[in-house]
Amino acid sequence: MRFADVVVVAVARTGGQVVPARAQMAATLGFHIILACMGIALPTIVLLAEFIGLRRADEVAMTLARRWSQAMGVLVAVGAVTGTVLSFEMGLLWPGLMRQYGAVLGFPFGVEGLFFFLEAIFTAIYLYGWRRLGGWAHFWTGVPIALSGIFGAMSVIAVNSWMNQPGGFTAQGGRIVSVNPWQVFFNHAAPYEMPHMILAAYMVAGFTVAAVYAVGILRGRRDRYHYTGFAIPFVLAAAVTPVQIYVGDTAARSIASGQPVKFASMEYVAQTARDVPEWLGGVYANGHIYGGLRIPGLDSLLVGFSTRTQVTGWDSVPPSGRPPVVWLIHLCFDVMVGLGFLLLLAGLWALYVWWRRRRLPRSRLFWLLGAVSGVAAIVAMECGWVVTEVGRQPWVVYRLQTTAAAATTNGGVLASLGIIVVLYAVLGAATILILRSLARRWRRAGAPEPEVPYGPPGPQDRAFGRAGT
């Protein structure tokens, strides 16, 4: 995400505060979104471990649930403050957007507030209720967190998808005169953006947690604790990966019809034409594509299931209506898709070995893949955000308001950008250090705890790697 910021700053053509404002929004959103993924999906992973722990009286799974919930507490706290920063930035960086469309896009944010409340309240009960709210009662206090994570994400994505496909309101003389909140919430981009982000959150959280244990296994900690810690989140993330690829494919087709210029940038379609080739990689500059693999007709085939399909190029709008840095959008799109398939491969590998031998793969390559899966999922998600946000430029609300018109007229955004980058760098480093110190403490304490405050001790003789599948 830092790289993207640098690029955005370097190549954006507009002057004034809009460039630093965009860079700051990209930096803070790019940072927060990782924590948001954890907030959305980590509760489900923790609950899954607790479910297994309770159901099978499995101490290892129980220990994992408890430790993960402690890490979740740290991540939720950081996510709560970085989320608040974004709320303020909506007004501090984009007063033009809020002045014009606050009454329209505000309602989904309000719904998000409702779920944010539920999430915060039940997270507190869940985190601090481990000892005294025993067993299933404790498990059930976690369920509202998982559900509100999903619905809260839907609400926030409702706003973003509305910016891509605005509707549900009427304006007269520059003023909003009526709003249909229902249509705003369920706008035309919502059906694919909402599941795409929620599934991305499950992939990010699942693969990231699994990667931690894959690293441990690579370092020789081949015990049931590590295999279980890997299997629970990995199975969840790997299971949603094919669904995500399907949703992403649908999303791309919808973008081709709903936001053709964004799609043209994603796929290097300069002129509207039939039999459009698909470019894998390649850098577009001065009207040429350098490098990259050209597959004739594939883009048309993907858009309309026939090479005769006409695909709209970016020549359909004047240069002022096209996004900057087309190559960034294209490469980010390719990286996202490529990593998605890499993660799919990891899941299929595990599935195949499980089907043949009823265990996890032993190959070192698989565990290397597992170890990078977390970073891969995060990079894929960040690339997806670059595609959708940079691809929407120069609009903040597609075809209705330009980003330049939305930006603050105050000077000094460069200063706030500098301060916030330093602050977030410290915050990010501190979060990682604290999670690592937690891990060290846990390692010193040994794998499964000798006793669980409730429930009988679990059988220790289960085969490695079986739990959670």
Place this chain on the structure above:
Amino acid sequence: MIAAAAVGAILLASVTLYAVLGGADFGGGLWDLLAGGDKRGRAPRELIDDTITPVWEANHVWLVFDLVIFWTAFPHAFADVMTAAALPLWLAVGGIVLRGAGFAFRKEVQSLGLQRLLGATFAFSSLLTPFFMGTVVGAIAAGQIPDGASHASLSTWTGATSLLTGFLFVAACGYLAAVYLIGEAARRGDRRLRVYFTRRAQAAGVVTGALSLATLTELHSSNAQLFGRLTGRALPLVIVAAACGVAVLALLTAGRTRGVRVLAAAGVAAVIWGWGVAQYPVLLPGTGVTLSNAGAPHATLVALIVLFAVVVLIIGPSFALLFALQSRSLLHAGDSGTALAAAASRTRPPSGPPGPPPSIRAAVLALVAAGALVRALTRRRGR
């Protein structure tokens, strides 16, 4: 018009809830800052930490909710405030980040030095955040936010009313926190801490009352109309606020703790509602921006009213559950780490978060002194 007034009331109610819940969490930071060295401040810091830990995130959500209602229902006024008062708002944002991160991280680190550093970050930013929020509210009340604001200026929020409101916010947070902590100490049967926070609640109560009066007096010159209405149609609420404050002080002096929490919160709420009633229907004093012309169409306002009803129905019981569990000691910080964390804390130097280094305390005193100086100067200029 009725819908706009209703949403105005909802915004004020949400602000009130943030003030009496989230404000107290900031106040906890103030008392953490002033609790003294590691040894002397150990017991109060432990109580503050235990009390804030399970609830601060949920309380904090009211701030986000306030912002959302503000920009959804009154987008024009929101954009004006966010543009004209950008600097104190940025500073408050920084404070929010440092407060939350400092507080959450402090309990997870084990070295004493880091605990001190993070504790100081938490405590110091707990002081700054309400101060800067207060200056923004003061700027609104003093009519310093222009309609169609296009740029920020220092004079917007450095007037006497703004600075006084900033100090008032800090004092009120400290007052609420101290009063709540008396109850917490009493519930744990800790007599020493009860007395400790009783004394602080009394001091903070007196300071808060004095600052309230000073702000009111200052409004006489900065916004005569608002002053007139505060002593006119909003007078009953002003009297309620004063009565609550006096009652709390009297009860505390008599050594009673029953009901003081509710009275203290009601006093703060009465101040907020007094402001709202006095300003009604104007949203940004000194401009023509009112509740009904600040932006949102009818359907949006209705949607917000429905949403708030749902929030009350769902979140009300959830908060009640959270606070009930907390007051029955069913939620315990450190439980998530279970036996391990407990074992770790036994090996730690006698637990309870350590105090901030003396340099931080000096910095706070310097800040307060600077604030008083600025106030004195602006006052002289005003005459």
